[in-house]
Amino acid sequence: MGERPVILLVTDTHRATLLGEFQRYSRDYEIVPATSGHDAEKVVADLLRKGHQLALVAVEHRLPDADSLDVFRRLRPLVPTARRITLLASEDFPDAADTLRLATLDNDLDAYLVIPRGLRDEEFHTALVETLSDWGWSVAGPVVAGVELVYDRPDANVAALRDWLERTGMPSRSHRADSPEGRAIIEAAGPDAVLPLMRAFRGQFLSDATVAKAAEAMYGGHDDIPADQVADVVIVGAGPAGLAAAVYAASEGLSTIVVESEAIGGQAGSSSMIRNYLGFPRGISGMRLAQRARTQAFRFGARFYTGRPVTDIQDGPDDEPPHHHVFVRGARICARAVVVATGVAYRTLGVPALDAYLGVGVHYGAATAVAREMKGRRVAVVGGGNSAGQAAIHLAKFAAHVSIVVRRAGLADTMSEYLIREIDATVNIDVRPRSEVVGGGGDGRLEWLDLSVAGDVERVEAGGLFLLLGADPACDWLPARVRRDEAGFVQTGRDVPRELWVDGLPPASLETAVPGIFAAGDIRAGSMKRVAAATGEGATVVALVHEHLAELRAAEFRA
Known part of the structure; x- marks a missing residue:
């Protein structure tokens, strides 16, 4: 070479x-x-x-x-x-x-x-x-790697680690355990090393590595947060809405903590190229957008903690100034206001035969980390939204052929026109309408899929399956008093049931049924489900947080 x-x-x-x-x-x-x-x-x-x-x-x-x-x-x-x-x-x-x-x-x-x-x-x-x-x-791929991952065989955990590294923008390399590079790293880690093994950001080794361990190694553990500290705002979720809220809250002098269970950037961070985001005429990858927003928020003083999911929000004791307790596994964070911006999670396919191929051909999300490995293969993308379109266009640069599998008659109802046009112009992409994946298999890794088309099952060659199936709200952990609609999305403003309004007045536009708890972005009922809309809500919610904090100060003064 x-x-x-x-x-x-x-x-x-x-x-x-x-x-x-x-x-x-x-x-x-x-x-x-x-x-x-x-x-x-x-x-x-x-x-x-x-x-x-x-x-x-x-x-x-x-x-x-x-x-x-x-x-x-x-x-x-x-x-x-x-x-x-x-x-x-x-x-x-x-x-x-x-x-x-x-x-x-x-x-x-x-x-x-x-x-x-x-x-x-x-x-x-x-x-x-x-x-x-x-x-x-x-x-x-990177010339100099900040992180190196060693594994013995690909599986769902290894795939999740590689995807997480890609979405964070961390230059990284992956090595099989029997490669010269892999053996050298294992030897340096010592006899107690357990695969997968990660040589991380400051040279430390993470044995039996997981996304949670890697995330805490990168951003610091939640246990470092002082138990008696009360932040002005805790933002749960670091997708576009949460990052925008962090930038505006921190830049306006609010003490700001951001909690994210996985990669900063959320699902948007896996988009290979977003071409319709304001101010980027040549487009920008979701990873770059998230990376820049995190850096911006960090420079204003926002603190990030990742690797653990939030499990509950409770009110603080009655004998203390009003605030909320945000619980993650093994730690509690106190805040005068909470912004819920956890977005949505991809739906599972529900085909048991394919579960064995997670990480060895089957991937949830765009999985840009493995796109290079699709060279010469035929692959399928399941989904009709913008994320699916962006994934298909990116994969088409490497794969011999990409099929977009959708249940609908086409893409027009669910995908932006600019992406449909780009897909139509890409010679190695085809759209399979009124189709769904019902099976698949292979010898050690995915080799074929069964597609149901109008009731008839067709077996097709496939070395990769990328699932972007639409999404469900990621908020099962919220207390019941934060009300949700029938689909599970968080209700805010006038969508909150009238019997929960205070003195006949609805909560603020992005405030939930619980005073001081707000929702922004895809998690919110009625949101547009677009990156720009999510960042707009993330910026808007900070003004409502300021109003809430002002009300708390006024009430404390009156007391």
């Missing part, structure tokens, strides 16, 4: 300018030039023959024998995982912009950029760096 990944730069008229701009990346990437579409095909074939990995194909839009879209269509079958950027002369922008905009929706390219006309065009380079960063995370 080549030591450095390749950036293929296809340019003619602006060759000198673009070669100069791309020299900035020559330390970490090999910059390989080509002068035409025909030349680019020959160069790529030669690079692949020599074992090089292509990270980016950047093509000047107007070439002697083609335009950039023609070049991308020719090269995509050869290098489906390489990112594709059109380089556009400023004078060509007015005429080409609409064509290129539509091409991004059709998945013909990832971005189009205006060629710099002077020094230090950092907007141009920001776009390139973001594109290369996305490729490095989703395709190449």
Whole structure:
């Protein structure tokens, strides 16, 4: 293999300018030039023959024998995982912009950029760096690993650990126990090591590793929280709603604690690319969005604790100022206000024959950590929502073929139009409407599925099954006095039963039936179930928390 990944730069008229701009990346990437579409095909074939990995194909839009879209269509079958950027002369922008905009929706390219006309065009380079960063995370894997995982065989726990590491954005590598790397780590850990074994963030070893152990090693244990400390707000759940609440609460001076049982980012953190989130015209992965939000909240003073689920919320003693007790396994956290933002959990498939293949072909969620292992395989994605669409598009970069299996007649009722358009334009994705998975099997790992189509069962080859089946509210742990609707979603504001209103007035819009306990995001009855809507509710709820705290202070003053 080549030591450095390749950036293929296809340019003619602006060759000198673009070669100069791309020299900035020559330390970490090999910059390989080509002068035409025909030349680019020959160069790529030669690079692949020599074992090089292509990270980016950047093509000047107007070439002697083609335009950039023609070049991308020719090269995509050869290098489906390489990112594709059109380089556009400023004078060509007015005429080409609409064509290129539509091409991004059709998945013909990832971005189009205006060629710099002077020094230090950092907007141009920001776009390139973001594109290369996305490729490095989703395709190449880390050069330097902060965490290393050793296991003897893949199973559901190992799959959960790998997925958790991917969703946290922690650079990591996985090794089989009988590999040279695996044996060296086991020897360093000592004779008492039990697999799976993790060499973690500060060099410590986690024996018999689980997601809970890894999470506490990364963010600290709940036992470190002083028992007599009363936070202004405890946020339960660190998906988009919880992270937005943490950013705004901490930035406005509230003492803020965030509790998350798994990976920060929630289900959104597993999305390979969110293209319709405000302010990110080239899209952003769920992991990156969550990582940035956590860093932002942390800088304002929010404290994060992960690895243990919340089990109950109770009122504090009557002889103390009003507050709530939030219980996790083995610890109690006190808070004047609580925001419940635990989101939803994927429904299980309910096909017992496939339970044995969890982690060895069957995965709940997008499982971006194993997408690279699907190279050359036929895979299926079950689900018709945006998460399923994003997973299918990402998997199609690696898998030979992706089938989206849905019970409905199609995707239009449940998926955003931009994703449907991108799926339609991806040649190795098909949609299997009015179908469901009813069985499957294989020798040691998943090899085939049984699909029921209008009552007839068809057996199809499948090396991977990714289940994004819709979701149920993750709030069985809430006390009964926090009222929920028939589907289990938390009721707030005017949705709270009228008999629980105080003095004939409903709770605040995002407040539950219990004063001082709020709900935001997907967990809330009537929420939109979109990332942007969840972050909006997370920001909005902080204003209501301020009002509640003001009422507590006023009542304490009157007393």
